[in-house]
Amino acid sequence: MSSLNFDKNSFSIDSEIWDSIDVAKLPTKYEENWRYLKWGKLKKIEFHGDFESQLTTLEGLNLPQLDGYIIVIENGIFNEKISTTLTSTNGLEISINENNLVSYHNTYFDVLNANFAIKAIKIKTTKGAKIEDSINIINVITSSNGLVNTKTHLELADNSSLVLNEFYLSSTKTVNGLTNHQCHISIGEKAQLEINRYQYPNHNFQICKDDISQGEESKFTSNNFSSSGKLVRNDINVKVQGENCHTELNGIFAPSENEFIDNHTVIDHISPNCKSYENYKGLIKSNGVGVFNGKVIVEKDAQQIEAYQQNNNILIHDDSSVFSKPELEIYADDVKCSHGSTTGQFDDEALFYLRSRGISHSAAMEYLTLGFIHEILNCFKNENHREFILKQILMN
Amino acid sequence: METVLKIENLHCKVQDQQILKGLNLEIKKGEVHAIMGPNGSGKSTLSSVLAGKEDYEITEGKILYQNEEISELSPEERSWKGMFLAFQYPIEIPGVSNINFLRTALNEKNKALGKDQISAKDFLKMVSEKSALVGLDNKLKNRSVNEGFSGGEKKRNEIFQMAMLEPTLSILDETDSGLDIDALKIVSNGVNTLKSKDNATIVITHYQRLLDYIVPDFVHVLYDGKIVKSGDKTLALELEERGYDWLKLETTI
Amino acid sequence: MSYTEKELKKELEGKSYEFGFVTNIDSEKAPVGLNEDIIKFISSKKKEPDWLLEYRLNSFRIWSEMTPPQWAHVEYDEPDFQSICYYSAPKQKKQLESLDQVDPELLKTMEKLGISMEEQKRLTGVAVDFVMDSVSVATSFKDKLAELGIIFCSFSEAVQHHPELVKKYMGSVVPASDNYYSALNSAVFTDGSFCYIPKGVRCPMELSTYFRINEAGTGQFERTLVIADESSYVSYLEGCTAPQRDENQLHAAVVELIALDQAEIKYSTVQNWYPGDENGKGGVFNFVTKRGICGYRSKISWTQVETGSAVTWKYPSCILKGDYSVGEFYSVALTNNYQQADTGTKMIHVGRNTKSTIISKGISAGNSQNSYRGLVKIGKGAKNARNFSQCDSLLMTDQCGAHTFPYIECENPSAMVEHEATTSKIGEDQLFYCMQRGIPEEKAISLIVNGYAKEVLNKLPMEFAVEAQKLLEISLEGSVG
16 A cells, blocks of 8 residues: 555566565655655556666756766666766766665665666765866656666765766656665765755656765765755755764755655764754745755764754745754754744735835746845856756746 | 962963963052953963863962962852952853842852851842942843843943952953943942952953053063063053063063 | 761752652552553542543543554653552542641641642632642632632532533543543543633632642543633643652643633643652653643643653643634753653644744753654644744753754745754853852852743743742752763
8 A cells, every 4th residue: 555556567677576675665654754745646656667768969958058077867777878978087987887785775765776776876086086077967757657766876085076966857748757866975084075956857756865974074065956846855864974074955945836845854963073054945836845854963972063954934825835844963062053944925025125116026026036045046156057046946 | 468369380271282381470468460461472361270260271380379279279169268250251141130140159158158148138238339339230230140231331240240249359351351431430440449458459451541540559461371571550551652572572582 | 067978968869859758648549450440430439420431431442542652752661551550549538628627648748849728828829729649639719719700629520510611621622532641541530620710700819730649559640621711811830749759650641721712821830740860760751731722812821840750741732723812832841860851832823813932941961861842833724823933952961962853834825933943051151150250060050040941930920930940950959060
């Protein structure tokens, strides 16, 4: 009852693997971390696993201008024709390997990913390598009702730095596809990683999980933009292992009609003298539903931690709703931790002020929207990408 | 006259950094000593060490207060013995009224000295007398300790507390910082009124200005953790005129 | 005066839980265990009408199907519900007519608790109902209140004399099926307090109930039902203590408040159940369901000072059903040693223009775990609803934990919900400042903590505030990190 439906013949896996998938169950609303999710829409679909690659060009896909390396994963399969050549020079190695990573079977989606994600993208830097060109991974689904499982493995050696842009989207006619992505990231000492994630899979579903481990004096920034998706669930779990680390999670989520975007983050401070900042803004339209559940843990003996967590939400329409759950779990005493959450609407006064200056209602709303998200928008350093985000937000 | 405080060859560390490096000072009853010096010379460290702040480690030397070595005493024990520190940045304690705070402080002192608790009537009488001294607004007395006070109000409140606790040795740590001239006069006037032949005052300051109002008997220049020059009030004027640089030169030679 | 170390320790130990005495009163107990027969026994002992027995049995069936909640941030060995005695009444020869007939031992107990009824009768305007081991034993001021039409009596009396009110409202805010412990309570409750304020009446005095678990091996399962009819006002106080015992005792109460249109109920609790010893042995499991429902323009205000219990699981809540109704929750929760508290509130906004305020101050000391868990729910129809929450945590040692789990669920775009929380340790600068002024460390801590909690303590009625302040001081003893 509480699992997905598959057209089993379309998947090329052994029958005993099906046994382990069949016993796994979708999480229920009684599980604290999944309490707001409803699987109804997903359970109605019969997913298949039979894909062929269709894309011969990136044109026609809704993408901003891209610089640097481009890796296209279409329906979970590396599309070599429209990707840049894989490299292993200048301190950077990008390869597509058999997925032989150790997986944690915590949830239903872990089980699916472990069994279905046959290949993984592996990105490695060497010690001290500052990678100038950013890496763009285009994760696109072009097959309706397809179940796509993908995996990325990122390993930053000490003192290296890297910028990764991830785009999750679907081709225009694709509906009801499910992308289940997992990413394992280890950041070495003094290394710096920035991930910019753009999710707009439209009439499709997406489950995304990142497990990050940070070494001493490292810096991790994750900027997230989730503009659409029938159901999007993001888990970002950061284990701050080393001392003197900096962790930053920023997000904009903007579900609109019949969309559901659920963000779960955990920042686990294991070592002392670290700082973490988290800032998520929800802009909920139509009957969209947004969830923010951020958890900061300060473990015993992880003294001198500064952790800030903020979630602001704007409900635009009568049917919009949002669930905000910022959590602090503190086991050390010499800490400064705070969080805040607000939910409301755009200031009527401000709207009136703008309109009294002759600005149309819709333009005024755009101004206010921009004002609301600009703090996060500015975290995305690439100007083209910022414009792209604005366009997406204002279009909806 | 009787010696209140005698500091001998005091060396002191904060988080592995040596701040005081052999400081000597003797203060007798009835005297006012000014300690001046450039930023980072150790002025505030001296006040914290005298008051017994935990993070300060004495590595060498002695602090004799009324002929008793006090290095091992807790801050409250020093307070009971009549030592008072007017903080450069008075601390805010939300939800604790000024009056309640002082009453607790007085009662604890009386308890430690084996005296009777002060009656509510006597206490309130004392409060109104002493607050008049620094013109402390009545409202402030019932507000939380220093919370939402302006800079000037905080400093006045410090002197008001000093008046209430009747210390033998008062240490005024940069009490003039952040005060306009009117407030400076009021605060100085309070200090001067409280001065007697039975108590002594250390005025720590950066500027000569305060010393126009609280006239010192001695002026000491603290530089690099030591007193490098002592003199009378004219030394302060000289410092005002010439700055500290000439002293730095003098000491390095 | 000089102490030996041992003497000092002994004195402090004694002081740490002042209310840890046992009263020697003959009591009438039900056989240990829980089944339908026991429930029938309780019901018949209390000469209850059939509908109430039916209610109990139905609740028992619901409970039997349920499992204890797991989501709270607490760890404990689940009580063995079959080894508890569900009925323990102080044995009384006959129905009491006045206070003068109360067992002298019982009066002594009350005095030790600081409830000298005689004195209270004379001095203050507080009417007291005293509940020991779930049975109400004495209610003062009854006559005076009756003149105004106010009913203030034990729950059992209310069942006998005002069955229509009990039947109408009992379970209307906290249904038996609400949760595991409310179901258990609905099956086995023995007594509690009942209060009804008629239309337009402003209750002239504080109404107060003291709860006490006395017998070993018993649980306390009382129910409180407060009904404030239209445009009435009542302030209600609740205090609790229990003897010092090695085994855990269970307290699973249900409190229901009904504030009809334009009525106001102020409900204050000082909870000081035995918290267990400094090694975490013994102590009360305090699993309580408290909830109120607000009519049009009515107001319910919960104020709680929680210092006791080994494990606390408690969320006094407001259902803001009527338009323009107001809910408030002010809480100080202090945990020391091995205490665990998971407490907070639920503000359910249903009506339009409803408003709620949450102020929670947590203080964790020793090896304790202290969690705030609160829900603010803005329903679809709750146009222009407003909520403000402030949840602060203060940490006293590096062995304890302070946690904040707010749930903010908003389904109406015209609502404004704000939540702020901070966690920090007690200010070292503040401590040094106090000590420089001659205030010793322990005293300075209690001063600072009381200051920190002031916003909430100020919401308590005067006489309670003083008691609460003392309680915080005692509970913090020996907590210096």
